[in-house]
C-alpha cells in the first residue's frame with residue numbers, strides 16, 4: 001500500500017489559497033478542513049470555496065467534514081469536486097448508507113473517528129469505506145500535540161484491514177510532523193495529514209518530501 005502525504009490547508013494563508021495549493025503540488029491530496037462551528041468550535045470554509053479550490057488545485061482534494069448532520073450535507077461535497085469525502089462517525093446517523101451514496105457519486109468515502117471514539121463498532125463494516133481517519137488530536141484546531149494514546153487504535157484498525165484482506169487506507173490527522181510520523185507509520189497508517197508541519201516550513205515542498213521519506217522508510221509491511 002502506498003504512502004500518501006496530504007497537507008492540511010488549515011495552516012495555509014486563507015487569503016492566498018490558490019498559491020498555497022500550488023506550493024504543495026508534489027503532495028498527494030490537499031486536505032480541506034471544513035468546520036461548521038457546531039461539530040467543532042471553529043469555523044473555516046464550506047461548499048462554494050471547496051468548489052473553487054477543486055477547480056484551481058493541482059492535486060485532488062481530500063475534504064474532511066467536521067460538520068453536524070453529515071448524512072444531509074456530505075454528498076454535496078462530492079458534487080463540488082472533492083475526490084475524497086470524509087465524514088465523522090459521531091455526526092452520521094447512517095454511515096454505511098452515506099458511504100454508499102458518496103461512492104455512487106464517484107468519490108472515495110471515508111469515516112473519521114475522534115480520539116475517544118472506538119473503532120470496534122466499525123470493524124465489520126471496514127469494506128464499506130475507502131479510508132478510515134483516526135484523529136490524533138481533538139478536531140477543531142491545527143498546531144496541537146500528537147496524541148500517542150491513539151496509536152493502539154491505529155494498530156487495531158490496520159490489523160483488522162489486513163486480516164480481512166481489504167484495500168482500505170488508514171489516515172492520521174493531527175500533530176503529524178517529522179517527530180511523530182514514524183510512530184504513526186509503525187502503527188499502520190499510510191495516509192498522513194500535516195498542517196503546521198508543512199505550512200510553517202520555509203519550503204512546504206521540502207517538508208512534504210521529508211515526511212514522505214520518513215514514512216516510506218517505516219511502511220514496508222502495509
Ligand SMILES: O=C(CO)[C@H](O)[C@H](O)COP(=O)(O)O
Nearest residue numbers: 139140142143174175195196
Ligand atoms: O483536522 C484538523 C484539525 O481538526 C487538521 O487537519 C489538523 O489538526 C492538521 O493540523 P496540524 O498538522 O497542525 O495538527
